[in-house]
Amino acid sequence: MKTHFSKILMACLMLAGTSTFFAACSQEISHSESDKPGWFGGNKHTEDTTYRNADGTISHTHQEVKVNP
Numbered sequence: 001m002k003t004h005f006s007k008i009l010m011a012c013l014m015l016a017g018t019s020t021f022f023a024a025c026s027q028e029i030s031h032s033e034s035d036k037p038g039w040f041g042g043n044k045h046t047e048d049t050t051y052r053n054a055d056g057t058i059s060h061t062h063q064e065v066k067v068n069p
Helices: 002-023
Strands: 027-037 043-052 058-067
Touching: none
Parallel strands: none
Antiparallel strands: 027 043, 043 058
16 A cells, blocks of 8 residues: 555656646747748748746747748
């Protein structure tokens, strides 16, 4: 019986540890994506994402990918 209790206790502690870990990560506030055709063929894919960090600051990321045939 003691071994089952210790396994259940360990599992609960591991789950509690992961939830606090995810709470300390940044939170995505907004995300947008767009695809536009290029002037000379191909496509341009743009992504903009805004995050709220654990310390309360805001950060932005911008990515552009150009695909030419």
